Amino acid sequence: MNTRILTFLALLLTSVCGASSACAEALTTMDSVEHVASKHTLxxxxxxxxxxxxxxxxxxxxxxxxxxxxxxxxxxxxxxxxxxxxxxxxxxxxxxxxxxxxxx
CATH class of the missing domain: 1.10.150.320 (Photosystem II 12 kDa extrinsic protein)
Incomplete structure (x- = not known):
């Protein structure tokens, strides 16, 4: 996935979810996906x-x-x-x- 899209989705989740634990877990998953995506985009x-x-x-x-x-x-x-x-x-x-x- 494009890292810009992932960053946008992470920001969107942050603004919609606030600090709930489910959203925090989703953001952690998004960060992991973004990290892996950026490493594999050669x-x-x-x-x-x-x-x-x-x-x-x-x-x-x-x-x-x-x-x-x-x-x-x-x-x-x-x-x-x-x-x-x-x-x-x-x-x-x-x-x-x-x-x-x-x-x-």
Missing amino acids: VNLNAANVEQLMALPGIGKSKAQAIVAYREEQGPFSSVDDLVNVKGIGKKLLAKLAASVEVR
């Missing part, structure tokens, strides 16, 4: 467009365009570690991105 480096790449931490428009250009020139990424071959992406940024990206 950006595929071989399919993502510039806008999707810009949603990643530390990636602005120029780096996103560089990733797409690299992919178009060199072919698909074979591993996440290949990102260090893209101009402007070093080991530090790769470490920040590693949990948010995948290669399929």
Whole structure:
């Protein structure tokens, strides 16, 4: 599920339910679902467009365009570690991105 939708639902439950124990349990479940959803939403480096790449931490428009250009020139990424071959992406940024990206 989209984390924005989950956040909205959690806020809605909070405003409707107040502090009842049933609502508190529902909010805890929503938080758990949101946590799991955010962990499993990985950006595929071989399919993502510039806008999707810009949603990643530390990636602005120029780096996103560089990733797409690299992919178009060199072919698909074979591993996440290949990102260090893209101009402007070093080991530090790769470490920040590693949990948010995948290669399929």
